[in-house]
Amino acid sequence: MCVALVIIVVSVMSGFLNMVRETGRSQIGDVVVSHDVVGIPFYEEFITLLKALPEVQAASPVIETFGLVQMPYGVGGGKRVETVQVWGIDPVSFDETTGYQKTLYWKTPPAEKLAELDESDPRRSPLYDGLADAMAMRKLSTGEDGVVLGIEFSPFNERRRDGTYRTVNPVTGEQSRQYWMPATDGITLTLVAVSDRGSLQAEKKRAFRVVNEFESGVYQIDSQRVLIPLKAAQEMLRLDSAPIVSRTEVEADGRPKVLGQSAARATTILVKAREGTTAVQLKEAVSAGYVKFLAQLGDERLIAERVPPYVDVRTWEERLKDLIGPVEKERELMRTLFSIIYLVCAGLVLSIFWAIVAEKTRDIGILRAIGASRAGILWIFLRYGLFIGLVGSATGVGIAALVVSRINDIHSALGVPAPMWLKIFMMLLAVLAIVATIRSVMLTRALATVLCGFGTIALLGIATLLWFHQGIQIWDPSVYYFSKIPSDLDLFTAATTAVGGVIFSVIGAAVPAAKAADTDPVRSLRYE
Numbered sequence: 001m002c003v004a005l006v007i008i009v010v011s012v013m014s015g016f017l018n019m020v021r022e023t024g025r026s027q028i029g030d031v032v033v034s035h036d037v038v039g040i041p042f043y044e045e046f047i048t049l050l051k052a053l054p055e056v057q058a059a060s061p062v063i064e065t066f067g068l069v070q071m072p073y074g075v076g077g078g079k080r081v082e083t084v085q086v087w088g089i090d091p092v093s094f095d096e097t098t099g100y101q102k103t104l105y106w107k108t109p110p111a112e113k114l115a116e117l118d119e120s121d122p123r124r125s126p127l128y129d130g131l132a133d134a135m136a137m138r139k140l141s142t143g144e145d146g147v148v149l150g151i152e153f154s155p156f157n158e159r160r161r162d163g164t165y166r167t168v169n170p171v172t173g174e175q176s177r178q179y180w181m182p183a184t185d186g187i188t189l190t191l192v193a194v195s196d197r198g199s200l201q202a203e204k205k206r207a208f209r210v211v212n213e214f215e216s217g218v219y220q221i222d223s224q225r226v227l228i229p230l231k232a233a234q235e236m237l238r239l240d241s242a243p244i245v246s247r248t249e250v251e252a253d254g255r256p257k258v259l260g261q262s263a264a265r266a267t268t269i270l271v272k273a274r275e276g277t278t279a280v281q282l283k284e285a286v287s288a289g290y291v292k293f294l295a296q297l298g299d300e301r302l303i304a305e306r307v308p309p310y311v312d313v314r315t316w317e318e319r320l321k322d323l324i325g326p327v328e329k330e331r332e333l334m335r336t337l338f339s340i341i342y343l344v345c346a347g348l349v350l351s352i353f354w355a356i357v358a359e360k361t362r363d364i365g366i367l368r369a370i371g372a373s374r375a376g377i378l379w380i381f382l383r384y385g386l387f388i389g390l391v392g393s394a395t396g397v398g399i400a401a402l403v404v405s406r407i408n409d410i411h412s413a414l415g416v417p418a419p420m421w422l423k424i425f426m427m428l429l430a431v432l433a434i435v436a437t438i439r440s441v442m443l444t445r446a447l448a449t450v451l452c453g454f455g456t457i458a459l460l461g462i463a464t465l466l467w468f469h470q471g472i473q474i475w476d477p478s479v480y481y482f483s484k485i486p487s488d489l490d491l492f493t494a495a496t497t498a499v500g501g502v503i504f505s506v507i508g509a510a511v512p513a514a515k516a517a518d519t520d521p522v523r524s525l526r527y528e
Helices: 002-028 043-051 091-098 131-136 219-224 230-236 279-304 321-338 340-359 361-369 374-405 407-414 420-442 446-468 491-517 521-525
Strands: 031-034 056-070 081-089 144-150 157-159 165-167 187-194 200-214 225-229 243-250 256-261 268-273 312-315
Touching: 002 091, 002 321, 002 340, 002 374, 002 491, 031 279, 043 056, 043 268, 043 279, 056 091, 056 230, 056 279, 081 230, 091 131, 091 268, 131 144, 131 200, 144 187, 144 219, 187 230, 200 230, 219 225, 225 230, 268 279, 279 312, 321 340, 340 361, 340 374, 340 491, 361 374, 374 407, 374 491, 420 446
Parallel strands: 081 225, 144 200
Antiparallel strands: 031 268, 031 312, 056 081, 056 187, 056 268, 144 225, 157 165, 187 200, 243 256
């Protein structure tokens, strides 16, 4: 049980860390180039240069900002307003860099997966297929600009125990397409542009039709992020290409003279590494690429567009260090603290073997009298300790593997009221334990009375707990980021813990084994 406890706890922590890493990397690529607020001008040329590098697989421009969303629902006929993180994306390059299409939830699955879906799953119907609209970032039937919401953003999306979603009526709890966000009138998004001096510009509002919803697996992203077309984000934040007019010269019709066209900007560029290239190598290549990009622009364009001489270039790990770092430290802390369990294993084996040696002193003396050596006696007990360590560690690994693989099912079972048959069954066991306790008292059997009494208390406690149990949520997605508990066994931890259990079992057996080896055959034969 000690081995199982360590493996289960550390496996969940390791799984959580791996999920943070994998999901974070899939959302932002391998390297992130950013220049907040005013953005990077001529980003198309920079991306073209990056794609020519042997280290780069793909790159995608993004506008990152925050805004307000007016939802198509609210209290008393009003419309609720939510604060959101807004990403303006180019769907094609964004998919090449991050696998955007895979995260879209409302799409018809492949035939082999479609057959596995529950009959009530809405995705079985073509009416719920919004893949084409999401990849175009607009409502194809009307031409309206589209928005893709995180799957947890809508309160009408109910997550089932199997991880799928249903759109339900909040009053009746029944599934209804009426509450499916792509079937609503859409949302209104408000963004505020910020100048390079930090001054707030006038806000801009624009209506968008919800064309799909995405599921990244990270609760905070799925509940707070919305995706809109890159061009729409640029226009609302005044980062799009616009005429540059003279403040002193005018045309013949009296309008200011147009001197040129300003370059469109992107605040972030996500870069994906080519296979075989590490994030660090890609970072160095991108940094060198930006220096080359500045040289290609020339002084005239650099000055005219105020191209930043430096941009922030980070690997995905550096970008997510505030999230990954604490989780890594927590895992190592848990691993260190639970290593104390090794001492518990050694102590248990030592105490049990010490009692065995004391009980078998006469038998040990007989073995010594007929010629058994001290080394032979020592090896008997060490081998016994080794056997216990091997069996115990193997059993612990098996229990841990079973619990970890079914941990989400266990959590789901704890989240609903206990079934009536289980309540009745536990009550019957408690009644039988009470009867056995009374019978033991009447027969004046102390041991049976104590055992039955403890069993009665335990069964009554379990039965009472089950009777009043209405469901408990231990893993809260809003706290732990992910909607599912990690269920992958940490093989490294399992191996090291099992080996540690065996070693400390042998260490625990060594002291009583040495005591047995030192047994004087003459005195032991007179023992008792």
